[in-house]
Amino acid sequence: MRLKKQKNSQASGEPMVWMTAMGLSMGVLMILGLLALIFYKGLEVFWPKHVAEIHLKSEDGNGERLLGEIILQRDRSSHKSSNENDEGSPLRETQIFMGNKEVLGQAFRFVEQDKIKKTSYPESVIKLERREYGNAMGFPQAIYQADQELIPLKKTELFEKTLHQLVKTYNARWEEIRHIEKDQIGKINYEMEELELEKKQLEEQNTAAKNAQAKNRLQELESSQKTLQEKYQKLADQAKKLREAQQGAQLEILLANGQSHKIEVSQILEYYYPNQLSTWGRVGMFFHKIWLFLSQEPREANTEGGVFPAFFGTLVMTLLMTIVVVPFGVMAAIYLKEYAKQGPLVRTVRIAVNNLAGVPSIVFGVFGMGFFVYMVGGTIDQLFFSNKLPTPTFGTGGLLWASLTLALMTVPVVIVATEEALGAVSQNIREGALGCGASKWQMIQKIILPASAPGILTGAILAMARGAGEVAPLMLVGVVKLAPTLPINSTFPYIHLDQKFMHLGFHIYDLGFQSPDSEAAKPIVFATTLLLILLVLVLNLGAIILRERLRKKYASGKF
Amino acid sequence: MPVENSNQKLNPTIIQIENFSFFYGKNQALFDIDLSIPEKEVTALIGPSGCGKSTLLRSINRMNDLVDESNHRGRILIQDQDIHDTQLEVISLRKRVGMVFQKSNPFPKSIYENVVFGLRIAGKTNKNDLDEVVERSLKASALWDEVKDRLKDSALGLSGGQMQRLCIARAIANQPEVLLMDEPCSALDPVATAKIESLIHELKKNYTIVIVTHNMQQASRVSDRTAFLYMGKLIEYDETETLFTNPKQQQTEDYITGRFG
Numbered sequence A: 001m002r003l004k005k006q007k008n009s010q011a012s013g014e015p016m017v018w019m020t021a022m023g024l025s026m027g028v029l030m031i032l033g034l035l036a037l038i039f040y041k042g043l044e045v046f047w048p049k050h051v052a053e054i055h056l057k058s059e060d061g062n063g064e065r066l067l068g069e070i071i072l073q074r075d076r077s078s079h080k081s082s083n084e085n086d087e088g089s090p091l092r093e094t095q096i097f098m099g100n101k102e103v104l105g106q107a108f109r110f111v112e113q114d115k116i117k118k119t120s121y122p123e124s125v126i127k128l129e130r131r132e133y134g135n136a137m138g139f140p141q142a143i144y145q146a147d148q149e150l151i152p153l154k155k156t157e158l159f160e161k162t163l164h165q166l167v168k169t170y171n172a173r174w175e176e177i178r179h180i181e182k183d184q185i186g187k188i189n190y191e192m193e194e195l196e197l198e199k200k201q202l203e204e205q206n207t208a209a210k211n212a213q214a215k216n217r218l219q220e221l222e223s224s225q226k227t228l229q230e231k232y233q234k235l236a237d238q239a240k241k242l243r244e245a246q247q248g249a250q251l252e253i254l255l256a257n258g259q260s261h262k263i264e265v266s267q268i269l270e271y272y273y274p275n276q277l278s279t280w281g282r283v284g285m286f287f288h289k290i291w292l293f294l295s296q297e298p299r300e301a302n303t304e305g306g307v308f309p310a311f312f313g314t315l316v317m318t319l320l321m322t323i324v325v326v327p328f329g330v331m332a333a334i335y336l337k338e339y340a341k342q343g344p345l346v347r348t349v350r351i352a353v354n355n356l357a358g359v360p361s362i363v364f365g366v367f368g369m370g371f372f373v374y375m376v377g378g379t380i381d382q383l384f385f386s387n388k389l390p391t392p393t394f395g396t397g398g399l400l401w402a403s404l405t406l407a408l409m410t411v412p413v414v415i416v417a418t419e420e421a422l423g424a425v426s427q428n429i430r431e432g433a434l435g436c437g438a439s440k441w442q443m444i445q446k447i448i449l450p451a452s453a454p455g456i457l458t459g460a461i462l463a464m465a466r467g468a469g470e471v472a473p474l475m476l477v478g479v480v481k482l483a484p485t486l487p488i489n490s491t492f493p494y495i496h497l498d499q500k501f502m503h504l505g506f507h508i509y510d511l512g513f514q515s516p517d518s519e520a521a522k523p524i525v526f527a528t529t530l531l532l533i534l535l536v537l538v539l540n541l542g543a544i545i546l547r548e549r550l551r552k553k554y555a556s557g558k559f
Numbered sequence B: 001m002p003v004e005n006s007n008q009k010l011n012p013t014i015i016q017i018e019n020f021s022f023f024y025g026k027n028q029a030l031f032d033i034d035l036s037i038p039e040k041e042v043t044a045l046i047g048p049s050g051c052g053k054s055t056l057l058r059s060i061n062r063m064n065d066l067v068d069e070s071n072h073r074g075r076i077l078i079q080d081q082d083i084h085d086t087q088l089e090v091i092s093l094r095k096r097v098g099m100v101f102q103k104s105n106p107f108p109k110s111i112y113e114n115v116v117f118g119l120r121i122a123g124k125t126n127k128n129d130l131d132e133v134v135e136r137s138l139k140a141s142a143l144w145d146e147v148k149d150r151l152k153d154s155a156l157g158l159s160g161g162q163m164q165r166l167c168i169a170r171a172i173a174n175q176p177e178v179l180l181m182d183e184p185c186s187a188l189d190p191v192a193t194a195k196i197e198s199l200i201h202e203l204k205k206n207y208t209i210v211i212v213t214h215n216m217q218q219a220s221r222v223s224d225r226t227a228f229l230y231m232g233k234l235i236e237y238d239e240t241e242t243l244f245t246n247p248k249q250q251q252t253e254d255y256i257t258g259r260f261g
Helices: A013-046 A077-082 A158-204 A212-245 A279-295 A308-339 A342-358 A363-385 A397-424 A427-433 A440-468 A471-479 A505-515 A520-553 B053-060 B092-095 B111-115 B117-121 B126-142 B158-175 B189-203 B214-220 B239-245 B250-256
Strands: A050-058 A067-077 A092-097 A107-112 A114-119 A126-130 A136-143 A250-254 A262-265 A266-271 B012-022 B027-038 B042-046 B070-078 B099-100 B179-182 B208-212 B225-230 B232-240
Touching: A013 A520, A050 A092, A050 B070, A067 A107, A067 A136, A092 A266, A126 A250, A136 A158, A136 A262, A158 A212, A158 A266, A279 A308, A279 B208, A279 B232, A308 A397, A308 A427, A308 A440, A308 A505, A308 A520, A342 A363, A342 A397, A363 A397, A363 A471, A363 B208, A397 A440, A397 A471, A427 A440, A427 B099, A427 B158, A440 A520, A440 B117, A471 A505, A505 A520, A505 B232, B012 B053, B012 B208, B027 B053, B027 B208, B027 B232, B042 B214, B053 B208, B070 B158, B092 B099, B099 B158, B111 B117, B111 B158, B117 B158, B126 B158, B126 B179, B158 B179, B189 B208, B214 B239, B225 B239, B225 B250, B232 B239, B232 B250, B239 B250
Parallel strands: B042 B208, B042 B225, B099 B179, B179 B208
Antiparallel strands: A050 A067, A050 A114, A067 A092, A092 A107, A126 A136, A126 A266, A136 A250, A250 A262, B012 B027, B012 B070, B225 B232
């Protein structure tokens, strides 16, 4: 017999190895590309850019001047056909962010590259972050204060000191107003509402026989209402006074087009000179902006400010979901694996559970709304909160229903992972436990569950990852664009499971597709996406660390 | 089935197996076994693979209950009490009849927790008592000197022989009357095997031991009595010395001389 020389490499499977390797590398590349894009775009938002002054060409040599940050430069030659000038030269254009929305009408503008005569970066440019209308940019001129002499820029030191001092005091006053209006008046409103409810109840109960006791109570209620009303009036007056004090000081800036523009100092949140910052100053500013983004509430239809409520809402909801889904899934899996008699019925149940994982999430949202919100929530309202009806308490979307809906959605993941982990505990160990006189439950509780804890945690990680990133069902069961208060706050009972909340995933959708100024929202969309990814990552890392510690505790390759 | 019961020893019977048959579904694994096992002696069950010796052993603490669709006929009495009595809880039976398995199976816990497992599930929490039991059991299983400084370490870090001795310690921590051993040395090297065998000699002073083994030398070394099973039937049961030197049945002789099995 002669050995044949191998003719085609097909037989050895070489091409298949390459193909499978290619499949993997494509997947990895796509994921890495996505992550790189989100990281770059998401972090770029916080980097303080230079502000450029752009002179445009014109015939009389007296062209327009623009002031702004260069956001993007792109090739537009592919769009040439729709353009009138069809010269051969490639057409490039620059997008600049000019701010000053209320004066210029638009904050963003595209400028064709060949129309730019000169670009410079003047040192004196100031950038103002404002409460309304987004950022303002310009050359500072002078500070106007009521009943005081104006301070021109020339008196550099005094100008700087005054501006700093003014911004500081005005912001402090804002805080005070906010505290009065939101916290104190909010609390009074809450108390008023409670009184009103009690009053309504009393009146309904005793229409027929108004006994003396009820009458007394009613009077009491009315008098306390009166005191509250007085308190409210006092606070409202105080706030009004403070608001009046917010008027007066103005900063005059010169815009690029030569227009002078006065800005109320009370509008200024922060200011800095972007072209004067050193590299370290820029790094400091970068982290400062990240901190503001994480810790502040959103402003101006969510396109400005931070995302703290959304971040917090996502975190609380995901944790709540995990707390519900893990015990629920583990219990179901234990019965399915350990107690149920294996047979066609159990097999059917298992297939059904697996298929449940593939049901589109919006279906769970609809179910959650129908079952949790309307049925369960409606019943709870009727039984316990009937005095508040027709205003629903639990009969509307909220944190609890959103968490439960997501728990329902992710429970198959936990069941499957737990079943696998339980099955991986060897028969040998089980017999050892039983041989020591353990009952079946003791065996499960003391031996099998600890040994399969790492596997169960894997299921929890997968559930958390899926739950935290889900948006569609949440829109139906409790997520809102802007929630007035956090679901956990300082008013009794501290954790408000019935409250609507904000969510990073929905925030992204809302900013990207529902925002009036999508161009202005774009940076925040990227930053929010990055934050959501990092949040999921951190939650998963926490679970992974816990899993590794458990593995080490039961150290051995056997499990 | 003719069973020679030479009553030279004074030790009373602790386990009385009467007319016992066992079925896995429709398969009959044991046929009308009659056997009386004396107290504080080592009784070896030998026979070729699939002869039913493990089934018989696992019937004594009702470990076979775990197999679906298994059933039995006949009786097994321990101290004159029927182990299948519906009044008797299987859990209390297993506390009286400890078991050591073929493959060592320490729990994924610390050495200490492995030993006190039986006590913990029985609800004993007094630290001093537990410490005492750990020391006594580990000393009895000749493991104390090797592990006394690392009782809190994972049991899975021990060597194979140590793990098996830990399993013995775990079994005797419950203070059982009977200790069942299902081929306890089959996965161990000769040194570890020798240790376990000398341990069996020691344990015999306090416990009744029933051991299943494939290894006839081992049976002759450690046991006082030997039962030979073949195809689910008890062929011969006698004092070990008699059975190995002067078997009464042809099948026994064929097996111990290595003609089959």
